[in-house]
Amino acid sequence: xxxxxxxxxxxxxxxxxxxxxxxxxxxxxxxxxxxxxxxxxxxxxxxxxxxxxxxxxxxxxxxxxxxxxxxxxxxxxxxxxxxxxxxxxxxxxxxxxxxxxxxxxxxxxxxxxxxxxxxxxxxxxxxxxxxxxxxxxxxxxxxxxxxxxxxxxxxxxxxxxxxxxxxxxxxxxxxxxxxxxxxxxxxxxxxxxxxxxxxxxxxxxxxxxxxxxxxxxxxxxxxxxxxxxxxxxxxxxxxxxxxxxxxxxxxxxxxxxxxxxxxxxxxxxxxxxxxxxxxxxxxxxxxxxxxxxxxxxxxxxxxxxxxxxxxxxxxxxxxxxxxxxxxxxxxxxxxxxxxxxxxxxxxxxxxxxxxxxxxxxxxxxxxxxxxxxxxxxxxxxxxxxxxxxxxx
Amino acid sequence: xxxxxxxxxxxxxxxxxxxxxxxxxxxxxxxxxxxxxxxxxxxxxxxxxxxxxxxxxxxxxxxxxxxxxxxxxxxxxxxxxxxxxxxxxxxxxxxxxxxxxxxxxxxxxxxxxxxxx
Numbered sequence: 223x224x225x226x227x228x229x230x231x232x233x234x235x236x237x238x239x240x241x242x243x244x245x246x247x248x249x250x251x252x253x254x255x256x257x258x259x260x261x262x263x264x265x266x267x268x269x270x271x272x273x274x275x276x277x278x279x280x281x282x283x284x285x286x287x288x289x290x291x292x293x294x295x296x297x298x299x300x301x302x303x304x305x306x307x308x309x310x311x312x313x314x315x316x317x318x319x320x321x322x323x324x325x326x327x328x329x330x331x332x333x334x335x336x337x338x339x340x341x342x343x344x345x346x347x348x349x350x351x352x353x354x355x356x357x358x359x360x361x362x363x364x365x366x367x368x369x370x371x372x373x374x375x376x377x378x379x380x381x382x383x384x385x386x387x388x389x390x391x392x393x394x395x396x397x398x399x400x401x402x403x404x405x406x407x408x409x410x411x412x413x414x415x416x417x418x419x420x421x422x423x424x425x426x427x428x429x430x431x432x433x434x435x436x437x438x439x440x441x442x443x444x445x446x447x448x449x450x451x452x453x454x455x456x457x458x459x460x461x462x463x464x465x466x467x468x469x470x471x472x473x474x475x476x477x478x479x480x481x482x483x484x485x486x487x488x489x490x491x492x493x494x495x496x497x498x499x500x501x502x503x504x505x506x507x508x509x510x511x512x513x514x515x516x517x518x519x520x521x522x523x524x525x526x527x528x529x530x531x532x533x534x535x536x537x538x539x540x541x542x543x544x545x546x547x548x549x550x551x552x553x554x555x556x557x558x559x560x561x562x563x564x565x566x567x568x569x570x571x572x573x574x575x576x577x578x579x580x581x582x583x584x585x586x587x588x589x590x591x592x593x594x595x596x597x598x599x600x601x602x603x604x605x606x607x608x609x610x611x612x613x614x
Numbered sequence: 615x616x617x618x619x620x621x622x623x624x625x626x627x628x629x630x631x632x633x634x635x636x637x638x639x640x641x642x643x644x645x646x647x648x649x650x651x652x653x654x655x656x657x658x659x660x661x662x663x664x665x666x667x668x669x670x671x672x673x674x675x676x677x678x679x680x681x682x683x684x685x686x687x688x689x690x691x692x693x694x695x696x697x698x699x700x701x702x703x704x705x706x707x708x709x710x711x712x713x714x715x716x717x718x719x720x721x722x723x724x725x726x727x728x729x730x731x
Contacts, residue, residue: 239668241631245627285657387664
């Protein structure tokens with residue numbers, strides 16, 4: 223028979239006393255439950271593996287491994303799959319049940335076990351079991367969706383990289399032949415023709431920069447991070463040298479303010495992030511005052527923190543989150559040229575290093591951009607002196 | 615009774631338990647006679663005493679259950695998960711056993727039909 227509102231469970235009953243076992247079986251079958259029997263701990267483990275029960279009723283004192291030990295082993299085998307274990311015990315043994323519950327048991331029933339209390343306990347277990355199974359199903363669905371999403375993301379990254387890479391070749395041809403046409407057929411071209419060619423070359427150059435940025439973004443997304451010990455002062459000085467011509471041209475001044483030289487970072491990701499921040503500082507310089515840039519670093523809350531500060535045009539903090547999105551621009555490209563990928567690269571670089579990036583500014587008051595990532599990244603590296611990049 | 619198959623089944627099991635009581639007491643006597651400090655004999659005694667406590671409660675013999683439980687708690691103060699025998703309790707065993715036997719005899723006497731198959 224079945225009992226209203228009580229689904230049929232497969233119950234593993236672990237009981238060494240045949241008469242007590244027979245009575246519990248009679249009660250369970252009266253409640254419409256399916257029963258699998260085991261008379262000791264070893265058999266319980268074997269039946270658990272072969273029968274996949276929904277619930278286990280476990281006597282505590284058994285020949286061989288006792289009920290607590292058997293429960294511990296079963297829970298180990300079950301892993302994250304929850305199968306409730308209810309101990310069957312006699313009055314006066316409650317003290318020990320603390321140990322039993324710590325071993326992985328979920329509840330207990332005190333002998334003599336009556337029909338009413340058994341039914342109530344089954345209903346209680348079922349409520350929890352129902353919630354647990356819904357949770358398990360959601361988790362499984364989420365894991366599948368996550369795996370599908372990761373797969374789609376990897377495909378998209380590969381696609382982006384391939385497209386960007388393959389676009390470069392025809393672009394070089396357009397640019398090359400346009401330049402060639404302008405020089406070799408100069409006399410045959412009208413003034414309008416020259417202007418059209420100039421626009422074509424400008425367009426290809428812009429597209430080339432865009433493709434380079436997209437490739438860099440894609441490389442950061444796809445590539446593995448290789449953490450190494452770096453001297454941040456040397457990284458900053460190398461970038462200073464890289465931008466020297468442009469800095470001199472704009473009469474800009476850089477201060478390097480390094481409180482903590484030794485860092486662990488992915489050299490390419492960090493350099494790329496700093497390069498883009500420096501490039502932005504130069505690009506968004508304010509008219510009418512010399513550009514001042516500061517590159518700084520310190521350790522804070524077990525994190526490495528670097529910043530690039532400038533006295534440029536700044537930005538409204540209302541747009542803070544937007545400016546880190548790819549292809550987002552606050553200004554017309556005619557006023558401030560750029561691809562709209564720079565800060566997205568900065569954010570991606572920090573994400574890949576397990577950190578974050580953010581800015582702080584107000585219009586006309588300059589801006590400061592921070593890079594921060596945990597010191598623990600790359601902590602498996604041995605504590606050795608940062609190698610001198612100029613040789614031993 | 616015949617209208618309630620579950621009650622009928624339980625009554626049969628109850629009679630069977632009372633009928634088994636003398637045999638279970640005899641098995642406990644034998645196990646106690648062999649009792650040493652080794653894990654095997656200690657665990658054998660613990661299983662029989664514990665089973666009497668549980669089955670006594672299950673089959674309507676509360677005195678048997680209480681006497682068995684008292685003996686179990688005296689012999690194995692570590693509780694259910696630990697069959698560690700306290701040797702100091704040896705001196706108390708005859709009294710505890712006598713109480714258990716008396717309870718079992720009363721249970722048999724109160725259920726004269728239990729001898730019937």
